[in-house]
Amino acid sequence: MIKLHQFARTWGIPNLSHFCCKLETYLRLTGIPYQIVESMPPKAPKGKLPFIEDEGKKISDSDLVIRYLVQKYGDRLDASLSPSQKAISVAMQxxxxxxxxWITMYTRWQYTEKNWRTNKAAIFGVFPPLIRDVVANVYRVFVRRQIHGHGLGRHSSEEVFQFGRADLDALSDFLCDKPYFMGHKPTLLDTSAFGVLVNTLACPIESPVKAHALSKQNLVGFCQRIMSEYFPELDAKQ
Ligand SMILES: N[C@@H](CCC(=O)N[C@@H](CS)C(=O)NCC(=O)O)C(=O)O
Structure with a gap:
């Protein structure tokens, strides 16, 4: 059986990592059996989670894993999409x-000290108290450099949140009143959208971007739909 290496569950959502959440959602939507192995990025072949182990191979990156699964099990989500729908799906992903x-990374690692404490407890709580703060602070510098490298970290928070609101407006307008982003059936785009959106509006990281996401009833409804249909054990706890 496929072993899915990802962060431990927390915050009542499938995963605090957008990409781990995306990949597990893909596995649930397609019905491919898997077992979870709790892990941390230094154990991953490319230093990032998620990765899978299957038939003695380790494969990293949610996108590359999904390509591998499509080759092995067939395209269970996107086979009926037209080329132009597939193009829109790639652009939206x-x-x-x-x-x-990256905007949500900014809210967790940079925006307020309260958010940072919440993020730190969720990720580094597994470390012994004596080294927890040192490891967390070193990692924080590393992630903030990534956010700076992306470019977002160079803007004021108001500018960052303007970008975030525009992204959410586009997602909400495109979803419109459909149950899933491409219509009546879930597709690959929904796995990516759920991974990022649930990590924007359903986690205890407060920001204007979370408030804006929560003001979009269709995005909230979309996340609730995937939670209740595909993660009923977590939905029941909410
Ligand atoms: N493109 C990768 C992104 C994976 C990724 O960014 N994972 C983050 C957690 S959300 C990570 O492990 N970061 C650790 C690090 O950068 O050191 C994917 O789709 O899997």
Whole structure:
């Protein structure tokens, strides 16, 4: 069986990592059996979670893992999409994973000390108290450099949140009144959207971008729909 290496569950959502959440959602939507192995990024072949182990191979990156699974099990989500729908799906995934994702990283690692304490407890709580703060603070410097490298970290918080609101407006307008982003059936785009959106509006990291996401009833309803249909054990706890 596939072993899915990801962060331990916390915050009542499938995962505090957008990409781990995306990949587990893909596995649930497609019905591919898997077992979870709790892990941390230094154990991953490319230093980032998630990764999978299957038939003696280790594969990193949610996108590359999904490509591997599509080859092995067939395209269970996107086979009926037209080329132009597939093009929109790729563009939307890039918005979610290469832009909105970084805005949420900014809210966790940089925006307020309260958010940082919440984030630190969730990720580094497994470390012994004596080294927890040192490891967390070193990692914080490392992640803040990544946010700076992306470019977002160079803006004022108001500018960052303007970008975030524009991303959420685009997602909400595109979803409109459909149950899933491409219509009546879930597709790959929904796994990416759920991973990022649930980590924006359903986690205890407060910011104007979370408030804006919560003001979009269709985005809230979308996350609730995936939670109740595909993660009923977590939904029941809410
Ligand atoms: N493109 C990768 C991104 C994975 C990623 O950024 N993972 C984060 C957690 S959300 C991570 O492990 N970061 C650790 C690090 O950068 O040191 C994917 O789709 O899997």
């Amino acid at each position: 890039r918005l979610l994973e290469d832009h909105l994702f």
